[in-house]
Structures are given as C-alpha cells and as structure tokens.
Amino acid sequence: DIQMTQSPASLSASLGETVTIECRASEDIYSNLAWYQEKPGNSPQLLIYDVNNLADGVPSRFSGSGSGTQYSLKINSLQSEDVASYFCQQYNNYPPTFGGGTKLELK
Amino acid sequence: EVQLQESGPGLVEPSQSLSLTCSVTGYSITSNYWGWIRKFPGNKMEWMGYISYSNNTNYNPSLKSRISITRDTSKSQFFLQLNSVTTEDTATYYCAGLRIPTDWFAYWGQGTLVTVSS
Numbered sequence: 001d002i003q004m005t006q007s008p009a010s011l012s013a014s015l016g017e018t019v020t021i022e023c024r025a026s027e028d029i030y031s032n033l034a035w036y037q038e039k040p041g042n043s044p045q046l047l048i049y050d051v052n053n054l055a056d057g058v059p060s061r062f063s064g065s066g067s068g069t070q071y072s073l074k075i076n077s078l079q080s081e082d083v084a085s086y087f088c089q090q091y092n093n094y095p096p097t098f099g100g101g102t103k104l105e106l107k
Numbered sequence: 108e109v110q111l112q113e114s115g116p117g118l119v120e121p122s123q124s125l126s127l128t129c130s131v132t133g134y135s136i137t138s139n140y141w142g143w144i145r146k147f148p149g150n151k152m153e154w155m156g157y158i159s160y161s162n163n164t165n166y167n168p169s170l171k172s173r174i175s176i177t178r179d180t181s182k183s184q185f186f187l188q189l190n191s192v193t194t195e196d197t198a199t200y201y202c203a204g205l206r207i208p209t210d211w212f213a214y215w216g217q218g219t220l221v222t223v224s225s
Contacts (some may be wrong), residue, residue: 018180034212043201044212048210091210096154101150
C-alpha cells in the first residue's frame with residue numbers, strides 16, 4: 001500500500017494568516033490526490049481533487065499543488081470557519097490510502 | 108442534496124460481528140460506488156471496501172477474510188459486516204460514496220464510533 005505522510009499533525013494559526021499542510025506519498029501518485037475537511041460533528045467534505053481542482057462551493061482561498069510524491073494544501077487568509085481537521089487521500093493505487101490528518105486551530 | 112447516515116451498535120464484544128447500516132438519501136445506490144472507511148484512535152484512516160452500482164464488491168486485502176458489504180436497494184441502504192472483531196477494530200466508521208468515474212469520496216456520512224470491548 002502507498003503510505004501517505006501528512007504534516008504537521010496539528011497547527012495553530014491566526015485569523016488572516018496563510019497556512020500550508022503537506023502530504024508526502026511513499027511513491028509517485030501522479031497527481032491522483034484529494035483533500036478533505038472535517039469539522040467536529042460534521043461529515044468530512046471534499047475540498048480538492050486531482051491536486052488542485054476545487055470541489056463545488058469551496059472558497060478560492062483554498063488551493064492545492066504538488067506532483068510526484070509531494071503535495072500541499074494552502075489556505076490563504078485563514079477564516080474562523082476553517083478551523084477543522086484536514087486529510088489527504090491518494091487514489092492512484094489500490095487500495096486508496098489516507099494521510100494521518102492535520103488539526104487546525106486558531107491561535 | 109445527498110446525505111448518508113450510519114447506524115448500528117456502538118459497542119461490540121470481541122469475537123462477535125460488527126454490523127452497520129448506511130442510509131442514503133438524495134441519490135440512488137444503484138448508481139456509483141458506496142463503501143466504508145474507518146478512522147482509528149490516533150487518526151489513521153483505512154478504506155475498507157465498496158459495493159458498486161452493479162452489486163460487485165471490492166475489499167481491502169487486509170480485511171478480505173472478515174468483511175462483507177451488501178445492499179438493499181429498496182431501502183436505499185448498504186451494510187457493513189465485519190466478523191471476528193478485536194479491540195483493534197475500535198474506530199469511527201464512515202460510509203462514503205464515489206461518483207463514477209472519479210476516485211475520490213464525494214459523499215460522506217458523519218461517522219459512528221464503534222467500540223470493541225467486553
């Protein structure tokens with residue numbers, strides 16, 4: 001199975017700040033990567049697919065980038081509603097695998 | 108709006124079977140793929156398997172001997188059965204859906220915590 005190593009595990013940032021979350025795959029996943037957001041008590045929501053395509057309704061302050069084995073999720077101008085956990089998922093190889101998650105809090 | 112809702116016992120005894128139901132509204136389960144994902148304490152997530160629009164199943168090899176996913180299209184529900192559970196199966200279980208031909212999970216339930224303990 002492809003291992004997805006996500007960092008940091010937790011992150012504290014101020015409103016308006018830019019934050020970046022990283023995912024590293026154990027082998028090339030050819031941009032077959034998605035990002036999800038999970039708020040407490042809510043269902044996980046798809047944020048980004050195919051590295052940098054925003055899902056419907058996702059604000060443009062979210063963006064994704066990367067290639068090969070290294071990928072990142074960036075949140076510009078952090079808003080209070082962005083407080084959540086974020087995790088990545090590769091779907092290049094079967095079975096699909098997930099990063100360990102990043103818990104984002106407000107400073 | 109597509110909504111998924113998990114239901115089932117929150118406590119299962121070791122060696123018994125874990126059974127969960129996912130009820131889907133707003134979408135036909137005879138379209139796309141519908142499956143189960145779990146998140147262990149400590150946040151590691153594992154894809155468990157799915158059932159397809161044509162009633163084919165595909166399971167994570169790590170679970171293949173213990174897992175079964177079935178469906179009842181008349182009730183728009185699909186089901187997870189995991190046999191011979193141990194304390195290591197304690198996790199939050201999510202049902203989720205993939206929209207063909209994509210490979211990411213467009214639809215998720217809220218998750219249900221299942222604890223394996225005597």
